[in-house]
Amino acid sequence: MPDAALSSLPITAFEDVAALSARRSARWRPGLAAVQGPALHNEVFGLSREAAGVGVALALALDDWRHVPRECGCEAEDRRSVLWVQTREAARLGGRPCRAGLPADLQGRVIHVLAEKVEDALFALEEGLRCRDLAFVIGEIPGNAKALDFTASRRLTLASERHGVPLFLVRLDAARDLSSARMRWEATSAPSAPPRWNAQAPGDPAWRAELFRARSHAPGEWVLEEGGKTLRADKASSETDRAVANWAAGLQHRRAPRRA
Numbered sequence: 001m002p003d004a005a006l007s008s009l010p011i012t013a014f015e016d017v018a019a020l021s022a023r024r025s026a027r028w029r030p031g032l033a034a035v036q037g038p039a040l041h042n043e044v045f046g047l048s049r050e051a052a053g054v055g056v057a058l059a060l061a062l063d064d065w066r067h068v069p070r071e072c073g074c075e076a077e078d079r080r081s082v083l084w085v086q087t088r089e090a091a092r093l094g095g096r097p098c099r100a101g102l103p104a105d106l107q108g109r110v111i112h113v114l115a116e117k118v119e120d121a122l123f124a125l126e127e128g129l130r131c132r133d134l135a136f137v138i139g140e141i142p143g144n145a146k147a148l149d150f151t152a153s154r155r156l157t158l159a160s161e162r163h164g165v166p167l168f169l170v171r172l173d174a175a176r177d178l179s180s181a182r183m184r185w186e187a188t189s190a191p192s193a194p195p196r197w198n199a200q201a202p203g204d205p206a207w208r209a210e211l212f213r214a215r216s217h218a219p220g221e222w223v224l225e226e227g228g229k230t231l232r233a234d235k236a237s238s239e240t241d242r243a244v245a246n247w248a249a250g251l252q253h254r255r256a257p258r259r260a
Contacts, residue, residue, distance in 0.1 A: 028183075028217045030224075030231040031067045036216070038064040038136075040160040041167050043181040046188070048093035048172045054140065056187040056207050057168040059224060061136045062103065063231040064166060080135040082106060083128040085113045087121045090140035090172055103229075109135075118145040122152055129159040129167055137165060142172040153179045176212070184213040190223050208236060 033039070042060065046053020065078065084097055091114060099107045115121035118141055128137045141148060157180045160167045169181070176184070187210075192203030206225040211217065221236035 026217060027220055028211055028214065028222075030063050030233050033064040034067040034069060038068050038166045039183045040164070041157045041169075041181045042183045042185070043169050043171055043179055044185045044187050045171045045174055045176065046186070048090075048142065050189045051094055052187040052189045052207050053170040053172060054094060054138075055205055055226075056185060056209050056224060057138055057170050058102075059205075059207070059226050059231050060185075061138060061166065061168045062106075062229075065135055066229060078135055079109075080133055081109045081111050083111050083113065083124075083131075083134050083137045084139075085115060085121050085124045085128065085137070086140045087115050087118055087142065089142050090170075093142055093172055094140065118147040122147060122156070125167065125169070126155060126159050129156065129165045130163050132163055132165060134165055137167045139167065139169045140172060141169065142174070144174050144177055150178045150180060153181065157181065181213075182215045183211065183217070186210040186212055193225065210236075 039060075042057070044053045044057040044060075046056065061082075070078070086096065096114070097110060097112060099110060102110065113121075113124045115124055121139060121141055125137060125139045128134055156167055156169070159165075176186075188208045190206040190208045192206045195201045195203055204225050204227045206223060208221070209224050210221045211219055213219070222233040223236055225232045225234075
């Protein structure tokens, strides 16, 4: 933009840009829903052979659910159900959710829907997002289905934001395509830390999660670990931090308008 055009802009325009860049450069962290509210439309990409996508989706959903403030007059405990939608192909690749393996506070709340086609799964997901009696919705769709185009993704975003029901859509064995999801993750399995008291026992589940696109956060990469009712996140690498710093600096770099 020419200097003359810059000088004609009000100072508030540059202040808005600075405020926007500061918000977008804020790093994601567990428990952020207590301050900013839940992320409503999320996508998690993962391979079907290791179930990391489903694990990260459930961990993120539970982290938001446990930290969202309850409104005045509501029950102390959130007793709402959870909708879990799979296509038949997704269930064949990764298996159906096992109630006994779910967290104790979810075992009696999951409503499972098995859809024959992707179109049926998208219909069930959208209808679930319109129901405020659901705590959140999880979906599993394999590959880059033609039915899950940007229009379908946009419909899910609008339904989630209008009714306030979070969606965590797991994209099994899919390539990153066009989507209106507000937060998009890539998940892979990570080695579990050895238990404190018994080194021979299996450790808490852990995943390597890359946030490669988000509306309100800078990209980043973490090692997530689920322990009890707490989600922990450790930085994955210093290279990621440098990339985020450079990205945020580029957003904040604006020339100040000339005074008349």
